[in-house]
Amino acid sequence: MDTIPVVLCFDAEPDPRELPSRSPAPTAGLDRLLTLEPALRDRLSAASDRQAEFAWLLRMDSQMMTAYGSSTWMATQYEAAWSELRDRGDEFGVHPHNWRWRGERWVADNADAPWVAHCTDVAIDGFRQAFGEPCRLHKAGDGFMTTAVARHLDERGVLFDLSVEPGTKAQRNLVPEEQSTGWLPDTRSAPHFAYYPARSDFRRPDPAVVMASRCSH
Amino acid sequence: MLPLTAGLTLALTEHRSRIVAAGTYTPLWLWRDPAQFRAMLAVRLGGPSLTHLAFAVRSDTALNEDLWTNVEANLAEVARQLKGQHEWSTPRRAAASALDRQSHRTPSPADSAHTSADQWLYGRDDPGFREQIDLGALAFGPEHPMAGPTPPGPSLTVSAVLPAFGRAPHLRDAIASVVDQTAPPVELIVVDDGSAHDLDFLYGVAAPFPIRIARQEHAGQSAARNLGVELARGDLIAFLDQDDLWLAEHLASLTQPFKSNPDLAWSYCEFDEVDAEGRTVTRSYLRQHGVVHPKNTLADCIGDDLMVLPSASVVRRDAFLGLGGFDVSLRGFEDDDLYVRAFRAGLQFSFDAASLTRYRVHDDGDSAGPNFAVSRRRFAEKLQRTIRDDRRSGRYYMRDVAAPRFFQATLDDYVRAVSVGEWVTAESCLRDLWYLARLRRDWPTLSWKVWLISRPRLFARMLRLHDGLPRSLRLTDNPSIRQR
Numbered sequence: 001m002d003t004i005p006v007v008l009c010f011d012a013e014p015d016p017r018e019l020p021s022r023s024p025a026p027t028a029g030l031d032r033l034l035t036l037e038p039a040l041r042d043r044l045s046a047a048s049d050r051q052a053e054f055a056w057l058l059r060m061d062s063q064m065m066t067a068y069g070s071s072t073w074m075a076t077q078y079e080a081a082w083s084e085l086r087d088r089g090d091e092f093g094v095h096p097h098n099w100r101w102r103g104e105r106w107v108a109d110n111a112d113a114p115w116v117a118h119c120t121d122v123a124i125d126g127f128r129q130a131f132g133e134p135c136r137l138h139k140a141g142d143g144f145m146t147t148a149v150a151r152h153l154d155e156r157g158v159l160f161d162l163s164v165e166p167g168t169k170a171q172r173n174l175v176p177e178e179q180s181t182g183w184l185p186d187t188r189s190a191p192h193f194a195y196y197p198a199r200s201d202f203r204r205p206d207p208a209v210v211m212a213s214r215c216s217h
Numbered sequence: 218m219l220p221l222t223a224g225l226t227l228a229l230t231e232h233r234s235r236i237v238a239a240g241t242y243t244p245l246w247l248w249r250d251p252a253q254f255r256a257m258l259a260v261r262l263g264g265p266s267l268t269h270l271a272f273a274v275r276s277d278t279a280l281n282e283d284l285w286t287n288v289e290a291n292l293a294e295v296a297r298q299l300k301g302q303h304e305w306s307t308p309r310r311a312a313a314s315a316l317d318r319q320s321h322r323t324p325s326p327a328d329s330a331h332t333s334a335d336q337w338l339y340g341r342d343d344p345g346f347r348e349q350i351d352l353g354a355l356a357f358g359p360e361h362p363m364a365g366p367t368p369p370g371p372s373l374t375v376s377a378v379l380p381a382f383g384r385a386p387h388l389r390d391a392i393a394s395v396v397d398q399t400a401p402p403v404e405l406i407v408v409d410d411g412s413a414h415d416l417d418f419l420y421g422v423a424a425p426f427p428i429r430i431a432r433q434e435h436a437g438q439s440a441a442r443n444l445g446v447e448l449a450r451g452d453l454i455a456f457l458d459q460d461d462l463w464l465a466e467h468l469a470s471l472t473q474p475f476k477s478n479p480d481l482a483w484s485y486c487e488f489d490e491v492d493a494e495g496r497t498v499t500r501s502y503l504r505q506h507g508v509v510h511p512k513n514t515l516a517d518c519i520g521d522d523l524m525v526l527p528s529a530s531v532v533r534r535d536a537f538l539g540l541g542g543f544d545v546s547l548r549g550f551e552d553d554d555l556y557v558r559a560f561r562a563g564l565q566f567s568f569d570a571a572s573l574t575r576y577r578v579h580d581d582g583d584s585a586g587p588n589f590a591v592s593r594r595r596f597a598e599k600l601q602r603t604i605r606d607d608r609r610s611g612r613y614y615m616r617d618v619a620a621p622r623f624f625q626a627t628l629d630d631y632v633r634a635v636s637v638g639e640w641v642t643a644e645s646c647l648r649d650l651w652y653l654a655r656l657r658r659d660w661p662t663l664s665w666k667v668w669l670i671s672r673p674r675l676f677a678r679m680l681r682l683h684d685g686l687p688r689s690l691r692l693t694d695n696p697s698i699r700q701r
Binding site: 002003004005006007008009010011012013014015027028029030032033036040043044045047048049050052053054055057089090091093110111113114116117136137139144146147148149151159160162169170171181182183184185186189192193194200201203 | 297
């Protein structure tokens, strides 16, 4: 049996999904996760007989900017922790949501393509600002994805995306009580293997792309 | 950009747990249930296209002792099932390994059956774990995103087909009305009919279905719709014109009759007329104009405009293809023509008297262009060619039914053209008037009337003179302002 790569990624986020409008929410979950992670890493390393490495997807978006005063808050606030994890071989990326403040509450404005692109850009630009290197890894909030986003990520130099969850049908939102526009995508047709998305549909592998040539970025 | 699709990416939040406790939302994410996780993982690992696994954990999961215990147990289960032949990798290394694995592995029979990327599109042919696992046995609640059949619905799927051409100022509204359906289609095919319009915005639409763009050299709406149907994978086709809108229940209502009648070919509905700004002009247009549906006689089918809008129709794909699709030589009346052919072929119709469509009428619409008059003549000639009179029963379809209908419509166009000095159009209408007049039963008496108006410029002067008379002295209202 060949060695199967297994990716374990942690979404580093504030505790609640809906944040106060202009005040920081607690991040107790992340604090605790950072204390639990070393033991977990040790156990997983022992089971695989290889040093375990993880991925960390940091919330960086307009909601973070509004609530914490900076889209890069998650990067700067936990700078020491990230530095330590990087030394252990972990990788970092961004995890933007499309939340938009609409007077009284947050709305996941997925239907507004320019807004979605803006949120993506805030994350990618914030990552570069915080880490001093281009962002290569992305995982959208709530599994949101459109072909335009996939194209945009490609154009912005993002190499790997972990947003697509094959097997899920379209949903208005994850939590019915929350407000949103548009749909979270139907990914029942998305492959379970690694693929380059077609330019016309992110759910389809692009048969024209020679994969190995694209992996050398 | 390489999506490392997460076959088992299953995040769970403490927030959701609290909602579960409140009883308002009951997701069954796999982190919650090690037994489900174990079962899903076993199937996933047995799939033919395993390149990697990916899991996600939201940070606040660590706040819940039970959930964190599950996370640890489930990750240990990964190690157990992979028998140590795995490594916990960063996405970059996992991607490199996954791609290498894909390029070197020996294709399995399942792979060879699925070499076409297209076959992945609907999950029907997906050899992944969803097709191999008894999801019902996993007791997913109805809210779970993995619950439900693939694709949705018992057996009939719907493809939406939308031809786009020109500036298409209302196209975004039309698309939005498809996205907002309570029963969305499995795909939306937008056929770019040789338009210079940039349709790239479609890739950013947050739709619950794939939006596919097909392109053709400009060949008209009929050809564009036909191409869309050819490409469609749905059992049913729902047409939508770029100016029109569907109400949210449009597809849910129009597809319903197909479920109870396997022989049904065409389901259509009442509609509201709206102006360029989307404001209502006529509610329940057919009822308002006394148009009765469905039609039960051939004479009813050809005696007046049917007003069976493609935008208000869902047709069975195989029936549509069996009819040969829309007549591409017609750029108006193509819907009437298709309906007549379907009626003649004995296909079954279903009419919904509820308004489920908003039909936009504006100056740039197809029914206002010169193509429409040309198509009317072609359609009349086609009916003359294809429908025989039944002399024994005294049914003279062209002479008594179709020709009077088209004559009146052409006369309206002629009067309108001479009123505004469109002499080329007027001459064209005049030729059609002579053609149609000769087909009518009252040709001998009608001929001199046509002769009287057969000099467009003179007729225009007569109209102006007539319109200048006091209303009490006019022979008739100027027919150019007659509302059709």
